[in-house]
Amino acid sequence: MTFLRLLFxxxxxxxxxxxxxxxxxxxxSWWSGRKGPPILQLAYDLARLVQKRSVYxxxxxxxxxxxxxxxLVTSLCAGxxxxxxxxxxxxxxxxxxxxxxxxxALGRVAIMLAALDAGSxxxxxxxxxxxxxxxxxxxxxxxxxxxxxxxxxxxxxxxxSALELHAGGQTxxxxxxxxxxxxxLQVETSRMPVDDPSTHLELTMVHExxxxxxxxxxxxxxxxxxxxKLFVGSSVxxxxxxxxxxxxxxxxxxANLGLSLGVAVLLGTVESLVARFKIRAVPQYIAVALACxxxxxxxxxxxxxxxx
Amino acid sequence: MTLLFLLSVPVLLVGAALALALRSNLARATAxxxxxxxxxxxxxxxxxxxxxxxxxxxxxWPWPTxxxxxxxxxxxxxxxxxxxxxxxxxxxxxxxxxxxxxxFQRGRNxxxxxxxxxxxxxxxxLIYSVQNALVYLLGWEIAAVAAWLLVIWDYGNQKIRFAGxxxxxxxxxxxxxxxxxxxxxHSETRSxxxxxFGKFLSHPSPLRGTIxxxxxxxxxxxxxxxxxxxWLPRAHSAAPAHVSALMSGVIHKAGLFAFLxxxxxxxxxxEWMGWAVLCFGVLSAFFGILYTxxxxxxxxxxxxxSTENVGIAAIGFGIGxxxxxxxxxxxxxxxxxxxxxxxxxxxxxxxxxxxAAGSVYRAAHTVDIERLGGLAKRLPVTAALFLLASLASAAxxxxxxxxxxxxxxxxxxxxxxxxxxxxxLLIGFSAVLAFVGxxxxxxxxxxxxxxxxxxxxxxxxxxxxxxxxxMWLPMVLHAFGVVALGLAPGLALRAxxxxxxxxxxxxxxxxxxxxxxxxTLAQPLLAALVVSVGAAAWFxxxxxxxxxxxxxxxxxxxxxxxxxxxxxxxxxxRLFAAFLPSVRREQLPDETFPRKTSHLSTHHFDAVERxxxxxxxxxxxxxxxxxxxxxxxxxxxxxxxLVALVIIGALVLGGQSP
Numbered sequence: 001m002t003f004l005r006l007l008f009x010x011x012x013x014x015x016x017x018x019x020x021x022x023x024x025x026x027x028x029s030w031w032s033g034r035k036g037p038p039i040l041q042l043a044y045d046l047a048r049l050v051q052k053r054s055v056y057x058x059x060x061x062x063x064x065x066x067x068x069x070x071x072l073v074t075s076l077c078a079g080x081x082x083x084x085x086x087x088x089x090x091x092x093x094x095x096x097x098x099x100x101x102x103x104x105a106l107g108r109v110a111i112m113l114a115a116l117d118a119g120s121x122x123x124x125x126x127x128x129x130x131x132x133x134x135x136x137x138x139x140x141x142x143x144x145x146x147x148x149x150x151x152x153x154x155x156x157x158x159x160x161s162a163l164e165l166h167a168g169g170q171t172x173x174x175x176x177x178x179x180x181x182x183x184x185l186q187v188e189t190s191r192m193p194v195d196d197p198s199t200h201l202e203l204t205m206v207h208e209x210x211x212x213x214x215x216x217x218x219x220x221x222x223x224x225x226x227x228x229k230l231f232v233g234s235s236v237x238x239x240x241x242x243x244x245x246x247x248x249x250x251x252x253x254x255a256n257l258g259l260s261l262g263v264a265v266l267l268g269t270v271e272s273l274v275a276r277f278k279i280r281a282v283p284q285y286i287a288v289a290l291a292c293x294x295x296x297x298x299x300x301x302x303x304x305x306x307x308x
Numbered sequence: 309m310t311l312l313f314l315l316s317v318p319v320l321l322v323g324a325a326l327a328l329a330l331r332s333n334l335a336r337a338t339a340x341x342x343x344x345x346x347x348x349x350x351x352x353x354x355x356x357x358x359x360x361x362x363x364x365x366x367x368x369w370p371w372p373t374x375x376x377x378x379x380x381x382x383x384x385x386x387x388x389x390x391x392x393x394x395x396x397x398x399x400x401x402x403x404x405x406x407x408x409x410x411x412f413q414r415g416r417n418x419x420x421x422x423x424x425x426x427x428x429x430x431x432x433x434l435i436y437s438v439q440n441a442l443v444y445l446l447g448w449e450i451a452a453v454a455a456w457l458l459v460i461w462d463y464g465n466q467k468i469r470f471a472g473x474x475x476x477x478x479x480x481x482x483x484x485x486x487x488x489x490x491x492x493x494h495s496e497t498r499s500x501x502x503x504x505f506g507k508f509l510s511h512p513s514p515l516r517g518t519i520x521x522x523x524x525x526x527x528x529x530x531x532x533x534x535x536x537x538x539w540l541p542r543a544h545s546a547a548p549a550h551v552s553a554l555m556s557g558v559i560h561k562a563g564l565f566a567f568l569x570x571x572x573x574x575x576x577x578x579e580w581m582g583w584a585v586l587c588f589g590v591l592s593a594f595f596g597i598l599y600t601x602x603x604x605x606x607x608x609x610x611x612x613x614s615t616e617n618v619g620i621a622a623i624g625f626g627i628g629x630x631x632x633x634x635x636x637x638x639x640x641x642x643x644x645x646x647x648x649x650x651x652x653x654x655x656x657x658x659x660x661x662x663x664a665a666g667s668v669y670r671a672a673h674t675v676d677i678e679r680l681g682g683l684a685k686r687l688p689v690t691a692a693l694f695l696l697a698s699l700a701s702a703a704x705x706x707x708x709x710x711x712x713x714x715x716x717x718x719x720x721x722x723x724x725x726x727x728x729x730x731x732x733l734l735i736g737f738s739a740v741l742a743f744v745g746x747x748x749x750x751x752x753x754x755x756x757x758x759x760x761x762x763x764x765x766x767x768x769x770x771x772x773x774x775x776x777x778x779m780w781l782p783m784v785l786h787a788f789g790v791v792a793l794g795l796a797p798g799l800a801l802r803a804x805x806x807x808x809x810x811x812x813x814x815x816x817x818x819x820x821x822x823x824x825x826x827x828t829l830a831q832p833l834l835a836a837l838v839v840s841v842g843a844a845a846w847f848x849x850x851x852x853x854x855x856x857x858x859x860x861x862x863x864x865x866x867x868x869x870x871x872x873x874x875x876x877x878x879x880x881x882r883l884f885a886a887f888l889p890s891v892r893r894e895q896l897p898d899e900t901f902p903r904k905t906s907h908l909s910t911h912h913f914d915a916v917e918r919x920x921x922x923x924x925x926x927x928x929x930x931x932x933x934x935x936x937x938x939x940x941x942x943x944x945x946x947x948x949x950l951v952a953l954v955i956i957g958a959l960v961l962g963g964q965s966p
Contacts, residue, residue, distance in 0.1 A: 059856075106704045142741075142742040
């Protein structure tokens, strides 16, 4: 049973990111009335990139060559902790969500340093934006995680996201947590309305502009890493929404994957219907997540007979 | 054993005397290094049982009245601090030999400097062992004056003299507050012995609260907590790199040590004390890290980061206090352990950061981020070590900073407080700590990325050689500590374990070990993955094709077009403009064909410092106005002085009631 759990989780971690980004692409093309790329487009892209050779800027140091792969490793390590199938993940320990947040931060720092290594003003700009958004986002993540943990009396990421609703206060916490996590997901994986992954204008990019100089297998590592983050983040939101979460049954796993796809559809829909915010307005958008987290924390006090 | 411990004092004094007496700088350095290494070895050997958690080292000297006796007692707490303070100071001295070589080549006498470094070691032996308030103040003062004289090594520069003077005044304001606290205690106990202080402090009384606040302010000034930090960035940017490192990493940890010493004397604290320490720590961490984002001087930036890190340690101690007051030992142990470990971790990575900044200064003769860039290609060893230490200081796994912060997080998020409101408040503080972590990532990326990566922003900057062995050896040893404590959190727990046994908290270390044990697996695993993947990526891309950075269609890119330190933090600073004021001097072009040359400069100043100087200026005005009212004739002034003297005399004599 343990072996099967590990196997299914690992399979999901390695395959679903590609499907999820394909689904977002499909949804976007559906909204704009196009046929759209195949669901597995990212896999084809990755295969193409891996066969190419990387070209490095003469300005860069070895750090530039290492960073993309460190980013991929951190995304996968964080994925090992996330409830991909709505129940026990590959590994979990008390307060693993702290580890989760900091491992993501490590990958982010690696990419930001690589961006500065190229010595281009555009990439420096992207790194600066990413750093500001991340600094504003971290407290939102901790507020939500803290509220969920306190409300349910649990300590690991998979347990707190499988919150069982017993009291009125918990419903408020649950709703606000879903909203806040959705915003966090949008910012972290650089989707609209925070960042436009398909724009052609460098001045308006955040994540894409940081990786302008990466090519070949390095670019593949970054794309796969970003897609993994997308799936991992969606799976946390899906676990919160999943009515069977925490049970560890086959139904729970399938429902969770389905809900992850649902989150991807929602992301794609938002991306198709909403214009990108001005960069200066993004902190205000993150402030919504912060406010949701703060209110969720306050609501966690009012939990009636639930919890512990 | 006690004899061996006390013998370290004459050894250090002889070393200092030799440093002054010998003829060549090499001989002076050797004498200092040998005496410090010998003293460290003697102290460590004598403290081995205490470090293992066995009995404390104790000796009492009779002394003429009014002191009566001087007690030395090194318990696990003192042993913990001594165990790393002395070796780190020795490493700092070794670094100084390489760092000061250009001065020595110009014929500068380093004897005083080396002797003062020995005196710093001596002050550690005194402060961390003595149980008598007078001798304690002596050690405190030796450290303060020695640090001041070490800071003004370049005394020819007026700015450096001012920074030194600023430090001297601040540290003595702290001393006055400490003396006030000791006088209050003496007036209650009629003794200068810490044991007697402890007897008085262990009973709750209004005076106990006052003394707690006085001691807190004094120790906060010593460790540069916000808003008592104003002396710190100036002193750190003025001092030679090894002095900044020792001050920030080692010497000013004495403030936190003293805080813990009096915590132990005081026994079970009251709840409000815990909240006070916690809020103070959060405030310090928040403002310390905010200020790092605007600095362009690398060493000033590191100075502000010290304020942040002592704040994080204080958050740990605050939870420790609360847990103790609430009777939740698991919480208290996690808090104290996290705080203690963070002190050690900070000493390791902050000294390394300052040493690396010093080697940048040696090579480039500036630490101005706006002028640097591309140093990683010229100074690869320094760059790698600076990167390692910056990652640790941003508390990123798998390095040591994360371990202590993880312990503090698990205490904040544990939900073990007796009331829901308190729990929610603690979770809110954990979000602030997360914000501090995020900004710290921004700040370290900015510091490392802009000075070491890309191209040099100032094309006229001449960059010399990388650090000589006497400079990189201490750096490598510190880096080893940063990695070891990160990968083996169990090692760190064993270091702080005996200290925790001093606190009367039962079932102490079980919960602690279980909360950290997942990291003993997770940290090395992540490290192994990152290192192996990184090495593979590095290996397979050795012969890759090279081309210029893509200029997004623009063909005449120049190093001046790179992102600068100011532009990197511009958006962040705009969000927190209320806390990060700046002055802007500008002469913008006004006509179509402007005739005047235009310029624009922004400068971020320390809001607390500016307000403090404003208030001092206002107070000076008040005094000046008052003194103008005194008539010019000297006999009036004389009479007024006489009356004041009589009143003061009467008060003093009246207070001496039998």
